[in-house]
Structure formats: C-alpha cells, structure tokens
Amino acid sequence: MRLEIVQRVAAPRQVVWELLTTWERQPDWMVDARSIEVLTPQRRGEGVTLRCPTNLLGVTVQDVMRVTGWDAPRYLEVTHLGRIITGHGAFELEADGDDATVVTWWEEVDPPLGRVGEWGASTLVLPILRRIFGRSLANLAVMAEKDAAAA
Numbered sequence: 001m002r003l004e005i006v007q008r009v010a011a012p013r014q015v016v017w018e019l020l021t022t023w024e025r026q027p028d029w030m031v032d033a034r035s036i037e038v039l040t041p042q043r044r045g046e047g048v049t050l051r052c053p054t055n056l057l058g059v060t061v062q063d064v065m066r067v068t069g070w071d072a073p074r075y076l077e078v079t080h081l082g083r084i085i086t087g088h089g090a091f092e093l094e095a096d097g098d099d100a101t102v103v104t105w106w107e108e109v110d111p112p113l114g115r116v117g118e119w120g121a122s123t124l125v126l127p128i129l130r131r132i133f134g135r136s137l138a139n140l141a142v143m144a145e146k147d148a149a150a151a
C-alpha cells in the first residue's frame with residue numbers, strides 16, 4: 001500500500017531539513033507520533049535507529065525505524081522494522097526558488113493479514129492516514145516557516 005502527500009513550505013530547504021532531522025521535534029508536527037527516542041549514538045546519516053510510539057487508529061504501537069537513505073538536504077528514507085508497521089517511507093525535499101520547498105512524504109507499508117489486510121488498509125485505513133499525514137505536513141510547514149522567520 002502506497003501513500004503520498006505533497007506540501008509546499010514557504011521556507012528554504014535547509015530549514016525544513018533541520019526541522020525534519022531534529023528527531024525529538026517530530027512529535028511537535030507529526031499528528032500520530034507520541035515521542036521519538038534515538039536508539040543509536042549516531043544521530044545523522046544512514047544507520048540512525050529511532051523508536052516512535054505511534055497512534056495507529058486509537059492504539060499505540062511501537063514504530064521502530066532505521067534510516068536507510070540520507071542525502072542532506074534532499075532525501076531521507078527510513079525502513080520500518082516493527083512487528084505491526086513494516087515497509088519503508090521517505091521525505092523528498094525539492095527547492096522551489098530560494099525561499100520555498102516542496103516536501104513529498106511517501107510511505108509504502110505492508111499491511112498484515114495478506115489480501116484481507118491489504119483490502120482493509122486500502123479501503124478503510126488509507127483515507128484516514130491521508131488526512132493524518134496531510135495535517136502533519138501542514139504542521140511541518142507552519143513550524144518551518146516560523147523557524148525561517150526567526151533565523
């Protein structure tokens with residue numbers, strides 16, 4: 001199952017990147033994230049491992065992720081390693097002039113329960129996740145724009 005959301009942010013790409021990769025700030029803009037814990041001493045680049053208690057349709061699940069793609073300030077990819085949430089996702093940041101960024105957030109997750117799970121995920125869960133991710137990216141835009149104005 002693939003989900004993709006795009007948001008234009010009136011802030012330079014580097015500002016958006018810094019907000020995105022300041023892990024502990026993610027719950028400030030990511031609607032379903034409860035907290036973020038960095039599990040590795042390394043905080044930048046491929047190999048960083050994170051744990052994020054995530055609200056998944058009213059149930060908190062542990063989303064463990066490893067950074068598997070890092071091209072600052074353009075591309076951040078994670079692989080979800082949990083028992084419930086598996087698959088991978090990424091943030092792609094494209095400069096839109098000097099003072100704006102187009103952020104694309106996509107996730108490709110593997111629903112449990114085979115075809116039944118895939119049907120349920122695409123029919124019932126995907127529309128809800130689309131709204132949650134859309135609100136999250138809108139929150140990211142507001143925060144990045146404030147960070148850019150303060151800089």
